[in-house]
Amino acid sequence: MSEPLLQVEDLRVRFSTDDGIVNAVDGISYTVEPGQTLGIVGESGSGKTVSSLTTLGLTRASNTTIEGRIMFGGRDLVNLPGDELRKIRGNEIAMIFQDPLSSLHPFFKVGKQLMEAVLTHRNVGKAAARARAVELLELVGIPDPQRRVDQFPHEFSGGMRQRVMIAMALANEPKLLIADEPTTALDVTVQAQILALLDDLQQRLGMAIIVITHDLGVVAEITDHIAVMYAGRIVERAPTEAIFGSPQHPYTWGLLKSIPRLDTPRDEELVPISGRPPSLIQRPSGCFFHPRCPYVRDAHKRVDPKLEPVTGDSGHFAACLLSTEVRGRIWRGLQEGGSPGELRHLVVEEDQPARAHAAHRLTGEEGDAARPVSDGSTAEAVTADELRTEEGT
Secondary structure: OOOOOEEEEEEEEEEEEOOEEEEEEEEEEEEEOOOOEEEEEOOOOOOHHHHHHHHOOOOOOOOEEEEEEEEEOOEEOOOOOHHHHHHHEOOOEEEEOOOHHHHOOOOOOHHHHHHHHHHHHOOOOHHHHHHHHHHHHHHOOOOOHHHHOOOOHHHOOHHHHHHHHHHHHOOOOOOEEEEEOOOOOOOHHHHHHHHHHHHHHHHHHOOEEEEEEOOHHHHOOOOOEEEEEEOOEEEEEEEHHHHHHOOOOHHHHHHHHOOOOOOOOOOOOOOOOOOOOOOOOOOOOOOOOHHHOOOOOHHHHOOOOOOEEOOOOOOOEEOOOOOHHHHHHHHHHHHOOOOHHHHOHHHHOOOHHHHHHHHHHHHOOOOOOEEEOOOOOEEEOOOHHHHHHOOOO
């Protein structure tokens, strides 16, 4: 079996600020295979962009602490010297940034900016670089590239500027393309065009892609795997069809239920996720999602769930204290039109053997040993008796 193109292992990124330590990324792991597309999904502040910027070495600063490994081509990018990393950035790994208008310099013509990306990494003359710029504009579907290569960014529409950013990222035929919110502020038709373009380019060029977005609907058709991030952590990771067919985390359910659907009656309102994402300086103890979770029990406020395999679903991982059986029943109820309040009883009715197994798994024994929680304090371990009596809060 071939080595993954990108392998992120227990990555942690912390920023020191006047208000405290910001735990932007807290121990995430994932892999990207050659030619594969991974979607990283979550609300603003979940750590999606920071994790990818760290891959490119763009979070290195005096107030930043980075731990873990990011393996690419046999090299650990976390510990790679800056001059070596610059040879990779823009050449082997490229990134499409979120706002093309602010990413493109308004004083320079589009062609000059594309030429700079080529000249930085290739030993070619200006004439060859210009020819490459025209070729790239044609590749991403911009009409009349010979003329438009000499235009300024403000002369392009939003969708065309995004295509220019994609062209710039592809200038040196990277092995990995990171697209950070590639369809932000674009209308629905242009969004579909950009996503179709990325999919087509991947098939033609054979590169791997990471798509960062807050919208699960964006990645539904173009990704092979999805990682759902919340408060700096991956709370669910699985093949795309499993995320949409049998999601296992309450946060993923919330994201899915907030997506508009064509088969939904027009008068039916979308269901937002209640509350706000937690502060990454003062995070909740136990499960970080528990202040917003409709299915919370007291145990969830003290026990920090780990990303673990979902029973009977290969390649599917979730960080949730509810049993797989109960999660499945809740999701089926949501699909049938049930509300979280109406389905709360399924948590109360969770079978006791599953709870006892959960207690044993989380504590390592049936006793009441103290265990650390995420905020550095300690809490009593949850026993099977507690799990049987902590319903309804």
